[in-house]
Amino acid sequence: MATRFYFELANAEMTLHDPTGVEAADLAEALLEARSVIAEMADEIAEAPTGLPWTLLVRDEAGWLVGRLPVRK
Numbered sequence: 001m002a003t004r005f006y007f008e009l010a011n012a013e014m015t016l017h018d019p020t021g022v023e024a025a026d027l028a029e030a031l032l033e034a035r036s037v038i039a040e041m042a043d044e045i046a047e048a049p050t051g052l053p054w055t056l057l058v059r060d061e062a063g064w065l066v067g068r069l070p071v072r073k
Helices: 027-046
Strands: 003-010 022-024 054-059 065-071
Antiparallel strands (some): 003 022, 003 054
């Protein structure tokens, strides 16, 4: 049974919430998807005007933080 996971993009000043999320079979699949998301947007996010480092947070359906991946080029 698939579980919904939500990705949030966060730095020290702000958090961008994911209201939709993605369905994945398990946490490992969700983290694989998260890495794909990072690869697609790393250049754009890493060069954001704030200059602060970004992290992709992965939350489960209950809102628990289940993964944290740095966004790097």
